[in-house]
Amino acid sequence: MTTVHLFNTNHEIYWGLLIAVYFYYTGMSAGSFILTSLGTVFGIEKYKKVSKVGVLMAIVLLLFAPLHLLFDLEQPSRALNLFLHVNPSSAMSWGVYLLVLYPICLLIYAWYMFRQDFVNNMNGSGFKAGLYRFLLFGKTDMSAAAKENDKKKSKFFGTLGVPLALAVHGYTGFILGNVQARAIWHTPLMPIIFLMSAMVSGTGLFIIVLLLVEKFKFGKVSDDIKSLIPDIANLMKWFIVIDGALMIIYFIVLWYSSEAGYAAAYYLLHGDAWSFLGLENGLGMLLPLLILLSKKARQSIPAVVVASVLTIIGVLAMRINLVIGGQELPLTGSKMLEYVVSGHDLTIVIGLAVATTVVLSFLYAVLPMNRPGAQVKLTSQATKGVAQ
Amino acid sequence: MGKRYAMVIDLRKCVGCHACQVACKSENNVPLGVFRNWVDELETGKFPTVSRQRLPRLCNHCKNPSCLNVCPVKATYQLEDGTVLIDYDRCIGCKYCIAACPYDARFINPVRKTAEKCTYCHERLEAGLQPACVNTCISGARVFGDLNDPTSEVFKLVATQPVNVSKPETNNRPQTYYIGADDKALRPNLLNIVGGEK
Ligand code: SF4
Ligand code: SF4
Numbered sequence: 001m002t003t004v005h006l007f008n009t010n011h012e013i014y015w016g017l018l019i020a021v022y023f024y025y026t027g028m029s030a031g032s033f034i035l036t037s038l039g040t041v042f043g044i045e046k047y048k049k050v051s052k053v054g055v056l057m058a059i060v061l062l063l064f065a066p067l068h069l070l071f072d073l074e075q076p077s078r079a080l081n082l083f084l085h086v087n088p089s090s091a092m093s094w095g096v097y098l099l100v101l102y103p104i105c106l107l108i109y110a111w112y113m114f115r116q117d118f119v120n121n122m123n124g125s126g127f128k129a130g131l132y133r134f135l136l137f138g139k140t141d142m143s144a145a146a147k148e149n150d151k152k153k154s155k156f157f158g159t160l161g162v163p164l165a166l167a168v169h170g171y172t173g174f175i176l177g178n179v180q181a182r183a184i185w186h187t188p189l190m191p192i193i194f195l196m197s198a199m200v201s202g203t204g205l206f207i208i209v210l211l212l213v214e215k216f217k218f219g220k221v222s223d224d225i226k227s228l229i230p231d232i233a234n235l236m237k238w239f240i241v242i243d244g245a246l247m248i249i250y251f252i253v254l255w256y257s258s259e260a261g262y263a264a265a266y267y268l269l270h271g272d273a274w275s276f277l278g279l280e281n282g283l284g285m286l287l288p289l290l291i292l293l294s295k296k297a298r299q300s301i302p303a304v305v306v307a308s309v310l311t312i313i314g315v316l317a318m319r320i321n322l323v324i325g326g327q328e329l330p331l332t333g334s335k336m337l338e339y340v341v342s343g344h345d346l347t348i349v350i351g352l353a354v355a356t357t358v359v360l361s362f363l364y365a366v367l368p369m370n371r372p373g374a375q376v377k378l379t380s381q382a383t384k385g386v387a388q
Numbered sequence: 389m390g391k392r393y394a395m396v397i398d399l400r401k402c403v404g405c406h407a408c409q410v411a412c413k414s415e416n417n418v419p420l421g422v423f424r425n426w427v428d429e430l431e432t433g434k435f436p437t438v439s440r441q442r443l444p445r446l447c448n449h450c451k452n453p454s455c456l457n458v459c460p461v462k463a464t465y466q467l468e469d470g471t472v473l474i475d476y477d478r479c480i481g482c483k484y485c486i487a488a489c490p491y492d493a494r495f496i497n498p499v500r501k502t503a504e505k506c507t508y509c510h511e512r513l514e515a516g517l518q519p520a521c522v523n524t525c526i527s528g529a530r531v532f533g534d535l536n537d538p539t540s541e542v543f544k545l546v547a548t549q550p551v552n553v554s555k556p557e558t559n560n561r562p563q564t565y566y567i568g569a570d571d572k573a574l575r576p577n578l579l580n581i582v583g584g585e586k
Contacts, residue, residue, distance in 0.1 A: 009426040009445075011492045014483040074481020074501040081461040081480050092460035092484055180558060181454060181490035258557070263578030271582055330576045332445065332492045332554075333428060 013327045013339040018072040020323040021349050023172050024201070024316050025065035025356075026099075027194060030169035031202015032209075033058035033106065033161060035235070040113070040158040046228055049371040051158075053210050055110045056363050062103045062168070064356045071348045091174035098171055102164040109157035112150045115139065117368035128366050169198045176322065183261035184268075184326040189250050196243040201315035203236040204288075204308035209360075211305065217369050221301070230298040233307070237292035240311065244285050264329055268321070271336075272328075276321050284314010391469040392563075393508055394535040395522070396545045397444050399568040401529035404429055404442035408521035408530065412446075415509060415520035422495040424506040425521050432572050441573045444530070446521070447472065447493035447506035448554065448562030455485035455494060455505075464503070469534075470563060471510060476502045490558045508532070535563070 036054025039047030070076050082096045118132040119140050139146075173191030180186045207229065214221045255265040268276040288307035297303035324339050404427060412418065412425040425446040431438050449472050456464045456472060463479035466472050479502035486494040486503060497504040509519040517523065522532045533540035542565075545551070551565040554574040566574065579585040 009423055009428060010421075012495070014486045014496065069482075072482070074483070074496055075479065078461075078478070078480045081463075081478055085461040085463075085478065087457075087460055087462045089457040090460045090484070092458065092482065096460065175484070178458070179454070179488045181488055260578055263582050263584060266579075266584035267582040270584070327487065329578060330492075330581065331490055332576060334430065334576055334581060336581060 009333065010335075011330070011333065011337060013324060013337050015072075015323055015327060016339060017320070017324070017341045017345045017349055018068045020319040021316075021352075022065050022068040022072075023194070023323065024319045025061050025068065026169050026172055027198030027315065027319075028202045028205050028312075029058045029061035029065065030165040030195070031198040031200070032061070032206040033165045033202075034199065035203050035206055035232070037158050037162055037165075040109075040154055041162060046224075046231065049224065050206075050210055050228065052110075052113060052367075052369055052371060053213050053364075054206060055106055055113065056367070057206060057209055057360065058165070059103055059106045059110060060356055060360045060363065062099070062106070064352050064359075066099050067352055068348070072345075091171055091178050095168070095171045095175070098164065098168040102161070102168040105157055105161045105164055109154055109161055111135070112154035112157065114367060115150050116142065116147065117370060121368050131366060132368075166195060169195055176326070181331060182264075182326050182329070183254065183258055184264035184329065185322070187250060187253070189246060189253075193243070193246045193250060196239060196246055197315045197318055199239040200236065200243050200285075200311050203232060203239060204311035204315075207232055207236070207304060207308045208312075211301070213364050213369060217364060226301070229301060229304055230295075233292055233298040233304045236307070236311070237289065237298070240285060240289045240292070244281075244289065247281065247285070260329070264326075267329060268325070272321060272325050275317055276325070279317040280314050280321055284310055284317055288314070389536045391537070392535045393449065393470050393513075393532070394542050394546070394563040394565060395446070395508075395519075396531040396542050396549075396551065396565045396567065397569075398529045398531070398545070398549075399442060399566055401527040402427075402442045402444060403527055405526055407524050407526055408444060411520040411524035412506070415512070416507070418504075419497060419499050422497065422504075424504065428573075430573055432570055439570070441570060443566075443569065443573055444521075445491070445493070445554075446564065447489075448491055448560065448564045449506075449508065450563060451561035452559055454488040454490065454558075454560055458484045458488040460484065471508050471513075472505075473507055473510060474503055474505070476500060476504075479503050490555055490560060491562065 032054050036047060036051045036058075038044045039049070039051045070079055073079060082093070087093045115136065118136050119142055122129050122132040122136065122140070170191040173194035176185040177187060177190030210225065211221055214225050251265060251268070254261045256262070288310040291297045291303055291307040297307075328337050328339065330337055406427050409423065409426050413423070416424060418424055425444065428443040428445060430441050430443065432441060433439055449470050451470070453464070453466065453472050456466055460482060461478055461480055463475045464472065464485055465475065481496060481502055483496065483503065486496070494503050494505045496502070509517070512519060519532055522530045531541050531545060533542040535542055535546065537543055545567065546565050549567045551567055552569055552571060552574070553562045553565060555562070
């Protein structure tokens with residue numbers, strides 16, 4: 001039976017690119033943090049050398065993520081209301097606290113991780129030494145007890161950071177999953193799907209950032225990192241497998257659910273096919289999986305980089321397909337809703353991406369990134385690549 | 389028992405004149421391009437068995453409003469009488485409520501920059517008047533009143549007429565009761581829109 005609307009009232013898609021990209025950033029923050037906390041928290045020795053790169057990336061991504069939300073608010077000057085009025089039934093209200101606690105926890109964790117390096121490099125008159133002295137807040141004790149304390153505290157805050165990272169990204173899954181009006185969002189799998197795809201994209205971005213930091217900070221990718229990459233790539237392979245399995249489960253159940261659910265699944269396969277099948281699952285999931293299945297490819301840095309880039313694109317497509325695609329199906333009326341990204345939103349997304357990169361590069365440039373296994377003295381020569 | 393406001397819309401009487409839509413706009417000063425109350429016109433079926441329908445829509449002032457549940461700052465609230473309102477001074481414009489309402493009842497007021505929707509003309513009710521759309525309806529298709537009062541017109545209509553609501557499967561328990569509405573008209577015909585109709 002057909003229904004033809006002769007007179008339709010237009011409705012808009014209100015949650016656009018900014019929201020999708022916000023989910024994307026928190027995801028990569030949580031993903032990269034969990035991956036690199038394997039060393040400090042779970043005691044997997046070889047990951048210790050990359051914890052510093054990971055934690056800085058997690059912090060900066062998470063500081064910039066909520067700015068997308070702030071710019072999306074119609075009344076940004078009232079953002080404080082989020083703290084003044086709590087609504088326990090709103091996932092967004094939970095998130096406000098997580099978005100504060102998580103970076104604070106990470107900052108403390110990072111401080112304990114960097115403290116001894118600050119002390120080692122604080123003598124001098126340069127900008128960096130001054131910065132380190134400032135960041136130490138007078139805590140320059142280098143006794144064995146103090147070092148032990150650093151270890152204990154970083155382990156404590158790192159461990160606390162793991163559930164917080166899971167929550168800070170898991171809650172975004174609840175934001176969509178709790179909306180029973182839209183079949184495409186309303187699934188208990190949503191938080192887990194978000195977490196798994198966050199692990200995938202977080203790992204992907206981390207690999208690229210790690211290689212860049214190595215290259216610019218130390219001049220070349222040293223052997224111990226080279227031998228770690230296949231390991232991380234192997235983990236990424238498993239993350240993709242789990243993420244893919246979840247997507248398949250999600251899709252099958254959606255297909256056999258209500259009429260709205262079936263229509264949504266049908267739309268993903270047909271109307272939205274190039275982006276859902278092509279970008280998100282083909283290019284962004286299947287192709288990197290195929291690459292990473294080969295042991296040889298996992299040992300080749302270019303192959304791993306290609307796979308990483310693909311996952312980063314794929315997960316971005318996934319966030320956009322879910323957030324925006326989920327609103328294209330009408331709730332009333334008889335027309336698909338159309339989304340056109342506004343110049344305002346696009347400018348903000350690009351601006352914030354540039355700002356994130358600049359801040360992150362700055363931090364990598366000025367902070368002591370030496371690590372167990374490659375104690376590089378902070379000489380002007382070693383850092384000149386990124387310092388300018 | 390306190391009051392529980394509800395609206396009954398008798399589609400057998402509605403002629404599709406859009407007077408309610410206009411009255412709402414002028415009463416509530418609703419900016420161009422957005423509507424608190426609107427009338428869809430649709431045709432169901434295939435020639436020669438077609439039927440023409442009009443469907444006035446507004447916020448359902450749900451018993452369990454998803455808009456209220458998701459609002460992160462409690463700017464959306466519900467009165468004892470069931471009316472769901474928005475505190476325009478508190479709303480931060482996050483638009484979560486718009487995404488969560490199953491009925492497209494909400495929008496961003498482009499002038500005030502907050503979420504907005506039908507209030508049952510709250511100020512008019514306080515002054516002892518009927519909502520503007522009810523007041524203006526040329527055929528008496530819209531009836532508004534207290535569902536908890538057995539002598540009220542809405543109570544009698546809901547008790548004696550076959551009524552249905554839009555998307556009863558949601559847990560919202562919407563309080564706009566339609567008489568003579570085709571369930572097919574009360575929801576988008578998604579299979580028709582995306583394809584996939586067998
Ligand atoms: S119809 Fe929508 S806006 Fe109105 S009360 Fe129900 S959920 Fe809220
Ligand atoms: S837009 Fe306003 S009323 Fe709606 S959920 Fe956000 S703060 Fe609440």
